[in-house]
Amino acid sequence: MTNVQTAVVVGAGPYGLSAAAHLWGHGLPVTVLGRPMESWERMPAGMLLESPWSASSLSDPDGLNTLDRFVADTGMPRVEPIPLPYFLEYCAWFRHQAVPEVDTGRVCSLRDLTDGGFRLQLADGRALEAGRVVVAVGLERFPHVPELFGELPPDLVTHTVAQRDFAGLAGADVAVIGAGQSALEAAALLHEAGARTEVIARGPISWIDRSLHRLHPALRDLLYAPSDVGPAGISRLVDRPLLVRRLPRRLRLAATVRAVRPAGAHWLRARVEHAVRLTPHTAVVDTRVAKHGLRLQLSDESVRYVDRLVLGTGYRPDVRGLDFLAPDLLRRLRVAGPAPVLDRWFESSVPGLHFVGALAEHHFGPLCRFVAGAGAAARQVAARAVGLPA
Numbered sequence: 481m482t483n484v485q486t487a488v489v490v491g492a493g494p495y496g497l498s499a500a501a502h503l504w505g506h507g508l509p510v511t512v513l514g515r516p517m518e519s520w521e522r523m524p525a526g527m528l529l530e531s532p533w534s535a536s537s538l539s540d541p542d543g544l545n546t547l548d549r550f551v552a553d554t555g556m557p558r559v560e561p562i563p564l565p566y567f568l569e570y571c572a573w574f575r576h577q578a579v580p581e582v583d584t585g586r587v588c589s590l591r592d593l594t595d596g597g598f599r600l601q602l603a604d605g606r607a608l609e610a611g612r613v614v615v616a617v618g619l620e621r622f623p624h625v626p627e628l629f630g631e632l633p634p635d636l637v638t639h640t641v642a643q644r645d646f647a648g649l650a651g652a653d654v655a656v657i658g659a660g661q662s663a664l665e666a667a668a669l670l671h672e673a674g675a676r677t678e679v680i681a682r683g684p685i686s687w688i689d690r691s692l693h694r695l696h697p698a699l700r701d702l703l704y705a706p707s708d709v710g711p712a713g714i715s716r717l718v719d720r721p722l723l724v725r726r727l728p729r730r731l732r733l734a735a736t737v738r739a740v741r742p743a744g745a746h747w748l749r750a751r752v753e754h755a756v757r758l759t760p761h762t763a764v765v766d767t768r769v770a771k772h773g774l775r776l777q778l779s780d781e782s783v784r785y786v787d788r789l790v791l792g793t794g795y796r797p798d799v800r801g802l803d804f805l806a807p808d809l810l811r812r813l814r815v816a817g818p819a820p821v822l823d824r825w826f827e828s829s830v831p832g833l834h835f836v837g838a839l840a841e842h843h844f845g846p847l848c849r850f851v852a853g854a855g856a857a858a859r860q861v862a863a864r865a866v867g868l869p870a
């Protein structure tokens with residue numbers, strides 16, 4: 481029988497590294513699989529983090545290895561908004577401090593064993609057994625491509641998840657679809673790379689309003705949690721994922737919708753407004769391949785000819801899209817729509833199998849989409865693993 485103490489964490493992003501740090505910190509043998517910070521390594525090099533300093537630290541059991549400690553230990557200056565290379569440097573430092581070795585093996589199959597525990601098959605031919613598995617594979621594999629754009633040639637349409645280099649689009653006409661941070665930051669980077677850029681959005685183009693942040697610090701802290709997801713007041717609720725889980729489903733979904741409405745970070749505004757053509761409250765209703773590029777028919781009856789379409793249309797995490805889950809395990813996994821049903825320890829209906837990060841959002845709310853949610857998930861998983869009350 482598999483040693484039930486052994487844990488494997490699948491994923492070495494903020495959630496996987498934090499879960500590993502907590503399990504390791506409790507003295508449990510843990511193997512971390514995945515390429516460290518792989519999805520972040522692939523983001524556009526000029527990207528700045530949307531999340532503020534207070535919401536961008538990874539988590540370890542004693543809360544030691546924060547961004548503040550990184551600055552104190554390394555002598556690096558504090559920089560905000562946080563540039564992507566700076567964040568990657570911090571995460572490498574965190575890993576060095578708080579996480580056992582990371583094995584870059586890729587899981588191609590995960591199944592549970594009849595006498596307890598799990599077997600993981602790696603793409604390089606190796607196999608591992610574990611008593612507990614924490615799935616922390618992030619958002620990247622779940623890009624949402626609306627049906628209208630699904631059949632277009634891939635050299636003319638890219639989702640922001642795959643659009644990392646904008647230099648090749650200098651001089652091109654590019655339409656960006658969406659009004660969230662990814663869409664608006666892609667528009668800024670496209671413009672700065674020399675593309676003629678237009679943002680087309682079904683709804684308004686809004687900016688996260690930070691005016692209440694200038695209130696007296698005590699009042700600000702009352703309204704906004706350090707994780708800073710959502711508007712005043714809601715931010716405090718969203719910060720407590722275990723409480724969110726206990727809310728009636730309708731209330732939970734309403735809080736999620738309110739907290740993560742498409743909007744751009746306030747510091748992005750000056751790089752987009754007056755630099756990029758903005759077309760809010762307008763949908764693309766038809767697309768055709770034209771002689772050079774694409775012809776877009778818009779809901780206001782106007783037409784655009786573009787060389788490239790960039791989709792900032794977000795992500796739709798769906799556990800059924802995890803290609804490495806064995807069909808038999810997937811059949812027995814209780815799901816609520818696309819989400820695995822999870823208890824308060826982020827444990828699924830298959831004992832010993834946990835899901836953290838975006839796949840836990842359905843139950844624990846929007847914090848799970850951000851680095852700031854990694855601590856709560858990691859604490860719960862570790863508490864379950866060592867049998868602590870949590």
Ligand SMILES: Cc1cc2nc3c(=O)[nH]c(=O)nc-3n(C[C@H](O)[C@H](O)[C@H](O)COP(=O)(O)OP(=O)(O)OC[C@H]3O[C@@H](n4cnc5c(N)ncnc54)[C@H](O)[C@@H]3O)c2cc1C
Binds near residue numbers: 496536619
């Ligand atoms: C453009 C963009 C900007 C963002 N900006 C912010 C921000 O500023 N602040 C913020 O809080 N959040 C931001 N996010 C959200 C961010 O993705 C999440 O907060 C965070 O990355 C989630 O961490 P994770 O560990 O769940 O996943 P990831 O960081 O995506 O890590 C996934 C890990 O899983 C591994 N993996 C995947 N499949 C396998 C497999 N089969 N076998 C082994 N390993 C595997 C990968 O190698 C990787 O190590 C942003 C997202 C995007 C797309």
